[in-house]
Amino acid sequence: MSILEVKNIQKSFDKTEVLKDISFTLEKGEVLSIIGSSGSGKTTLLRCLNFLETTDSGRIIVDNDILFDGNNKMTDEKIRENRLNFGLVFQNFNLFPQYTVLENLTLAPTLLKKADNVTIKNQALEIIKKVGLEDKVDFYPCQLSGGQQQRVAIARALMLSPKILCFDEPTSALDPELTGEVLRVIRELRDGNTTMIIVTHEMNFAKNVSDKVIFMADGIIEECGSPEELFENPKSLRLKEFLSSSLKD
Amino acid sequence: MSFLEVTAFLFDGFKISLLIFAVTLLCGAPLGLPIAFCSMSRFKPVKAISKVIVWIVRGIPLMLQIFIIYYVPGLLFNYQLFGQIDRYMYIEYGIMDMGRIVAVLIAFSINYACYFSEIYRGGIESISKGQYEAGYVLGLTKSQIFRKIILKQVIQRIVPPMSNEIITLIKDTALANCIMVCEIIKNAKELAATKAMIWPLFFTGVFYLIFVGLLTILLGKAEKKLSYFRS
Numbered sequence: 001m002s003i004l005e006v007k008n009i010q011k012s013f014d015k016t017e018v019l020k021d022i023s024f025t026l027e028k029g030e031v032l033s034i035i036g037s038s039g040s041g042k043t044t045l046l047r048c049l050n051f052l053e054t055t056d057s058g059r060i061i062v063d064n065d066i067l068f069d070g071n072n073k074m075t076d077e078k079i080r081e082n083r084l085n086f087g088l089v090f091q092n093f094n095l096f097p098q099y100t101v102l103e104n105l106t107l108a109p110t111l112l113k114k115a116d117n118v119t120i121k122n123q124a125l126e127i128i129k130k131v132g133l134e135d136k137v138d139f140y141p142c143q144l145s146g147g148q149q150q151r152v153a154i155a156r157a158l159m160l161s162p163k164i165l166c167f168d169e170p171t172s173a174l175d176p177e178l179t180g181e182v183l184r185v186i187r188e189l190r191d192g193n194t195t196m197i198i199v200t201h202e203m204n205f206a207k208n209v210s211d212k213v214i215f216m217a218d219g220i221i222e223e224c225g226s227p228e229e230l231f232e233n234p235k236s237l238r239l240k241e242f243l244s245s246s247l248k249d
Numbered sequence: 250m251s252f253l254e255v256t257a258f259l260f261d262g263f264k265i266s267l268l269i270f271a272v273t274l275l276c277g278a279p280l281g282l283p284i285a286f287c288s289m290s291r292f293k294p295v296k297a298i299s300k301v302i303v304w305i306v307r308g309i310p311l312m313l314q315i316f317i318i319y320y321v322p323g324l325l326f327n328y329q330l331f332g333q334i335d336r337y338m339y340i341e342y343g344i345m346d347m348g349r350i351v352a353v354l355i356a357f358s359i360n361y362a363c364y365f366s367e368i369y370r371g372g373i374e375s376i377s378k379g380q381y382e383a384g385y386v387l388g389l390t391k392s393q394i395f396r397k398i399i400l401k402q403v404i405q406r407i408v409p410p411m412s413n414e415i416i417t418l419i420k421d422t423a424l425a426n427c428i429m430v431c432e433i434i435k436n437a438k439e440l441a442a443t444k445a446m447i448w449p450l451f452f453t454g455v456f457y458l459i460f461v462g463l464l465t466i467l468l469g470k471a472e473k474k475l476s477y478f479r480s
Contacts, residue, residue: 050386076390084388094383097480098401107397108387142479160387 001064003028003195004164009058011041011048018044020219022058026164026212029193033206033227036216037242042199045216046166049197050088051079062086062163087157087165092173093149095141101128101152102137105159114160127155131185147178151185165189167198171205183209203246207231215239255440255449262436263456265346266422269353269432273418276358281365288370299366306363312424314360319352319428346430353425357418364414372407373399376480405475412468416461 002025011019018041026032034042047053049060051068060068067082068074074082096104105124110117128134131151141149150170157165167186171179183205189196190209200206206213206227213230215223215238223230223239234240250258287299306314322330334348376399384394426435437450 052382052385080385080388080390083386086386088382088386090379090383092379094377094379096380096383096398097478098405108384108389111393111397112388140478156387 002026003063005059005061006049007059007061009045009048009060010056011044011053012056018219019048019055022219022221024214024221024224026195026197028195030211031190031196031198031209032212032214033210034197034199034214034216035201035203035206035242036214036222040216041219042216043168046088046168046197046199049164050086050166051083052088084160085163087160087162089150089153089157089165089167089170091169093141093146093153095149095152095156097141100138100140101133101144104141104152105156108156109159112160120159124155124159127158128152130158130188131155132181145178146174147181150174150182154182154185154189163195165194165196167196167200169199169201171200171202201246203231203243215242217242250440250444250446255446255452258440259433259436259449259453259456262431262433263453265350265425265430265432266419266456267460268350269357269422269425269430270419272354273357273361274415276354277361278365280358280362281369284362284366285369285373288366289373303363303366306360307367311356311360311421312427315353315356315424315428318356319349349428349430350425352428353430357421361414361418365411368407368410368414369403371410372403375406376402401475402480405478405480408468408472408475412464412472415468416464419460419464420457 004026006025007023009019009022010017022041022045024032034045036042044053048055051074054074055068057070058068059066059070062085065085067085096107099107102121102124105127106117106120109115109120109123114120115123125134125137128137131154133148133151133155136144136148136152141152144152150173154165154170170186171182174182179202183202186196186198186205187209198206198210208227210227213225213227214221215230215234215236217238223234223236230239231243234243284299284303287295288303290296290299319331322328323332331348331352334351335346336348338344338347380398380402381394384398389397422432423434425432426438429435431439433453433456434450437453440446440449
């Protein structure tokens with residue numbers, strides 16, 4: 001049984017249809033990369049999954065639990081509950097500037113009363129170690145490099161043990177020499193069997209890390225399959241064009 | 250009158266100035282927050298009413314607003330509200346000017362609340378949407394996000410403009426003498442009128458300067474204390 005099933009979801013902003021009938025499934029422990037040019041709807045799809053946008057119609061099912069189906073009006077409480085199935089790492093980190101690295105991690109679990117403070121703190125220290133920032137525990141975000149900030153953001157998302165961890169272009173705001181450290185963390189997460197959805201422009205990374213790749217164009221899934229299929233034998237013309245232009249860069 | 254006597258007399262007035270300053274801050278600063286939220290409301294009528302109020306209050310001189318608060322109840326309802334308070338407090342407790350001071354406090358609190366509300370609004374709107382979204386995806390409620398994430402960043406950003414307003418406020422208290430409240434300038438003018446002494450009027454500047462000096466140090470410290478993070 002798939003951990004995530006997305007069925008026929010649609011989303012419009014005013015009269016612009018951004019997502020037109022998107023469906024896909026994801027198995028537990030799999031890594032899905034979503035590629036496509038700007039404006040193709042990748043980020044909107046991710047935001048719909050995280051309930052930052054309200055999907056117009058379709059179904060979102062996680063672990064056999066129907067989180068959203070078409071026209072049901074969700075209460076704020078239900079939306080919050082739904083969101084916890086997913087974690088989201090933003091392009092520009094969005095760390096809380098007034099809190100230290102440790103506090104950034106412990107804030108939400110403490111407010112949500114996930115466990116007692118000592119347990120939360122120990123869990124946070126463990127995760128900080130996992131992303132290699134044990135010497136920065138008491139630093140403020142402004143004292144860290146972009147790559148370090150993004151690793152903190154990943155650690156913060158992991159604190160709530162989401163079933164599916166989403167990344168919205170996690171390296172796009174980083175200097176090229178800092179992308180490596182972030183991609184390394186994501187790769188380690190894959191080796192630890194974390195289910196992930198990654199919107200990315202890093203083609204080589206998508207090719208190496210994913211079990212499944214979706215190519216989006218104009219709000220639809222133009223092509224979907226294993227990385228070998230998409231990158232070695234693209235079928236659609238648009239994907240061919242997209243790959244040749246992104247490899248040129 | 251000796252220098253010390255004049256100083257003591259002026260200081261009596263300055264106590265009233267400080268009272269107006271303190272009460273305006275204590276009432277105006279919290280009152281600004283609901284006005285700011287109304288100005289940002291998605292419910293159009295609430296937003297419109299709040300914008301009009303802010304427009305009127307910021308659009309006419311504070312001195313005129315003091316006259317309006319003090320005289321309009323008497324003109325409209327034929328009831329000298331503040332005059333009655335004045336008389337009552339004098340007869341019962343021997344306290345002068347209380348009704349007038351209350352009128353001044355109301356006018357100042359409303360006026361400053363509107364200025365503060367615009368500072369708050371600017372501060373709140375300057376926080377990036379990403380901060381809210383980061384809170385949302387972590388399952389936090391709107392109120393948790395505001396209290397635990399947004400508020401401190403807003404405070405950090407509004408300290409400099411608030412400092413400006415607070416420093417302006419102590420000097421604005423001089424306007425109270427337009428309805429004969431015995432603040433420091435009024436007392437100095439009284440010396441000029443009754444004892445033909447003009448220097449005390451200029452000497453009042455020293456009181457303001459010392460107080461503004463203290464405020465500047467204090468507010469500077471607050472600003473520095475909040476500068477440990479960069480948002």
